[in-house]
Amino acid sequence: MAPKRSSAAPSSTSATATSTSSSTTPLSSGPRTLSANSSVSEIAFHVWHQYLTTTSQRTLLLDAFMAFLVLVGGVQFAYCVLAGNYPFNAFLSGFCAAVGQFVLTASLRMQTSSSERTGATGGSANSGKGGKAVVARGEADGGVSHERAFADYIFGSLILHFFCINFIN
Incomplete structure (x- = not known):
């Protein structure tokens, strides 16, 4: 090669x-x-x-995790179709946990990759007074920092899994 x-x-x-x-x-x-x-x-x-x-390592890791969540949701759905859904609450809780975690991860990916692109391209966020400080914190164009986005992701994941565990009963 x-x-x-x-x-x-x-x-x-x-x-x-x-x-x-x-x-x-x-x-x-x-x-x-x-x-x-x-x-x-x-x-x-x-x-x-x-x-x-062109994709950063952080975004590649998030994409790999999202592919894993799609695989987990697909396996759970296939098992429900082939083997039956006797504890339906358990299936529904597990499937909703996979879908909900996928949505939360997609939101984290959008928040972190948009500020990377804005900071890397040097767009309109660099123009004006104090533009570099805003980009350095990752808050370009009204976005949030990577730390805040990850904290929101962890908080949302805890709430999601709390409701999923409660739903199993």
């Missing part, structure tokens, strides 16, 4: 990259730009490669 990457390392003009992308560019190299006639697999690989290279 290393020789493929080194052969794509020299930069070329977009005209030659477009004309040779379908025949000589391997899928594992990840083209910088896509042509109008790119295949679906090239587009999917490009999107995946851009996601992995």
Whole structure:
């Protein structure tokens, strides 16, 4: 795989990259730009490669946890369909806990990734008096800091699981 990457390392003009992308560019190299006639697999690989290279480690961890919650909810639903739902309150509580935790994690992801993007791009939050102090705290454009967002996430998770445990009865 290393020789493929080194052969794509020299930069070329977009005209030659477009004309040779379908025949000589391997899928594992990840083209910088896509042509109008790119295949679906090239587009999917490009999107995946851009996601992995541009997303912060914190956001990747949140996305992995959200994928795990989808898996847990799917397994619980499949078990309910295949084996029956005799303790229905237990199924409903577990499934609602997975869905609720997914929603809380998505909210945490939106709060933390939006302030990272605003701080990294240096948008309108840097202009004006005291803009850098606002971005440094992570409160750009009326958002909240990472610590406050995580505290809200923990508080919401405790409330959610309290109600789920109470609902099992």
